[in-house]
Amino acid sequence: MPMPRQPKPTPAELELLRTLWQLGPSTVKQVHEAQQRERPELAYANVLRLMQIMHGKGLLKRDERQRSHVYAVAQAQRSLQSRLLDDLIHKAFSGSGKALVMAALRSDKVSDAERAEIQQFLEDTRDE
Template identity: 60%
Template sequence: MPRPADAPKPTPAELDLLQVLWPMSSATAKQVHEEMLKERPDVTYATVLRLMQVMHGKGLLIRDESERSHVYAPAHARDALQTNLLKDLMQRAFAGSAKALVLAALKSGISKKERDEIERLLKEDKPEDKA
């Protein structure tokens, strides 16, 4: 199995499908289609099946063919793939600067709740002053 850093970058449609599949751990195309219908009533079963087949070919999904209905699972954990995508974005759009990426994210608008959570995380990570 390839490392997430070596994995192909998912398209927006593939990311949408992964967002549905990650909480399910593994599922058939029919199960994924039924779950996707809740958010996108226009998506067809054929589209979901074809996308999952393409994603398997690209190495984004693994497939268990032991049953009549193939069962698919993400090839990479959510956090590993998200970290890989974030590093790629940081390199391509922000010249490798984590600070520039964070500042751009903050400027795009965050809620008070999100700001409070970020401040809490920063305070927790701050080393204690030893006098």
């Protein structure tokens, strides 16, 4: 029996997941306050609705033992990122991890400090 496909988060859901990865298990109010620092116009009701949808999709777990429900991510950050990266490599780079890395390194999104860190990583792992 094949494993059920895990849902892929939308950009708004990814933003909310990043907040929860940073905060840990949190109430809607805590997530709303954290996200308002970046987006002051964000309404509490929007955060609540999105978290309810994400719970329904299986992206979040909800602890209902307290009056204010506490939400937590259902999948670890590294695990979800790996799954999304695998999907990106398959769809956009014909399954080539090398093509993805080369495209990333050609972009202006990688700073000189990040390039140095990547170079150090490659040197450190060369002998492994």
